Amino acid sequence: MATTTAQITLTSNDLTSDALSLTTTATLTDTGSKVGVTETSGLSRKITTSVDEYTLLAEADYADDKAHKVYLKHVGTTDSDRVDVKLASQHVGRLYAGDWMFIPWSGGTDIKLTPNVATSVTVEYMVIISS
Amino acid sequence: MATTTAQITISSSDLLTDALSLTTTATLFDTGTSTGITQAQGPARKTTASTGVVTLFNAAPHTAYGADKAHKVYIKNCSTTRSEYLTVTINAEEIGRLYAGDWMFIPWGAHDTDNDIKVTPSVSTSMTFEYMLFISA
Numbered sequence: 001m002a003t004t005t006a007q008i009t010l011t012s013n014d015l016t017s018d019a020l021s022l023t024t025t026a027t028l029t030d031t032g033s034k035v036g037v038t039e040t041s042g043l044s045r046k047i048t049t050s051v052d053e054y055t056l057l058a059e060a061d062y063a064d065d066k067a068h069k070v071y072l073k074h075v076g077t078t079d080s081d082r083v084d085v086k087l088a089s090q091h092v093g094r095l096y097a098g099d100w101m102f103i104p105w106s107g108g109t110d111i112k113l114t115p116n117v118a119t120s121v122t123v124e125y126m127v128i129i130s131s
Numbered sequence: 132m133a134t135t136t137a138q139i140t141i142s143s144s145d146l147l148t149d150a151l152s153l154t155t156t157a158t159l160f161d162t163g164t165s166t167g168i169t170q171a172q173g174p175a176r177k178t179t180a181s182t183g184v185v186t187l188f189n190a191a192p193h194t195a196y197g198a199d200k201a202h203k204v205y206i207k208n209c210s211t212t213r214s215e216y217l218t219v220t221i222n223a224e225e226i227g228r229l230y231a232g233d234w235m236f237i238p239w240g241a242h243d244t245d246n247d248i249k250v251t252p253s254v255s256t257s258m259t260f261e262y263m264l265f266i267s268a
Contacts, residue, residue: 004143004151008236010205010263012135015171020135022174022263024207026233032214040146043153067216067230071141073155080163082201085238090224091246093238096201099157102139103235104219104227126141126153 001036004028004128006069006102030131031067039129045075047122053086053114056125062107067130070111073100075122083123086112095123132167135159135265137203137236161268162201173263174205181255187262191244198241201267204248207234209259217250217260228253229260239264 007025076097088109115121138156210231252258
C-alpha cells in the first residue's frame with residue numbers, strides 16, 4: 001500500500017487578535033480502514049470558454065459510499081472570475097481565481113462546474129480514489 | 132484588511148511511480164476582490180454522543196453571512212477510530228464522509244436559506260470535530 005497525505009495550513013497574523021496557525025495532516029486511506037489508497041485519477045487540467053454548466057466528475061465512474069477525496073483549484077488570476085460548484089443540482093459554493101477546495105466525496109453525485117465568464121477559465125483537479 | 136492564507140500539500144512517494152508533491156496556497160479574499168477577509172468564526176470544537184444531525188452553519192438568515200459569497204468552511208474529524216465518520220451535507224445533499232483524521236476545506240456560497248452545512252456522526256459514542264468559517268463580504 002502507498003502512503004499519501006494531505007496537509008492543510010491556515011494562517012493569519014491579523015484576522016483576529018490571536019494569530020491563526022492551524023496545521024493538520026490526514027493520511028488518505030481506503031474507506032474506514034488504515035490501508036493506504038492505491039488509486040488516483042492523476043492531476044488533470046481543463047480549460048473552458050463558455051458559461052455552460054459541465055460535469056467535472058461523473059458519479060457513474062466511481063464507486064458509491066466511499067471515502068474518495070477531490071482536490072479542485074481555479075487556476076485564474078482575474079479576481080472576479082469564478083466557477084460555481086454543484087453536487088448534482090445542489091449549489092455548494094464559488095471558487096474564485098486562485099481558490100482551491102479539498103473535500104471527501106462519496107461518489108454518489110456528479111460534481112458540476114459553471115464558469116461565470118465565456119473567456120478562458122482553467123481548473124485543475126484530482127480524485128484520490130478510495131476502495 | 133487581514134492577510135489569511137490556506138495552503139494544501141498533497142504528497143506521496145509511492146502512490147505513483149513518479150512522486151506526488153502538490154502544494155498550492157490561496158489567499159482568502161472578499162468575494163471577487165483582492166481585499167482580504169476580515170471576519171471568521173472559530174476554530175470551534177464540538178463533541179457529540181449521538182447520531183443526531185448537527186447544524187454547523189445555518190444559512191438563514193442570509194444577513195448573518197451573506198448569500199452567494201466566497202465563504203470557506205474547514206471541518207476536521209478528530210476521531211482516532213478509523214471506521215468512525217461524519218456525513219457532511221449541504222441542504223440535505225451529501226458531500227461526503229469525513230473519516231477519523233480527515234479534514235475538508237470547501238467554498239460555501241450560502242446560496243439560499245436552506246443551504247445549511249450539517250454533520251451526522253456515525254456512532255453514538257463520543258466523537259469530536261473541529262470547524263471554522265471564513266466569512267467573505
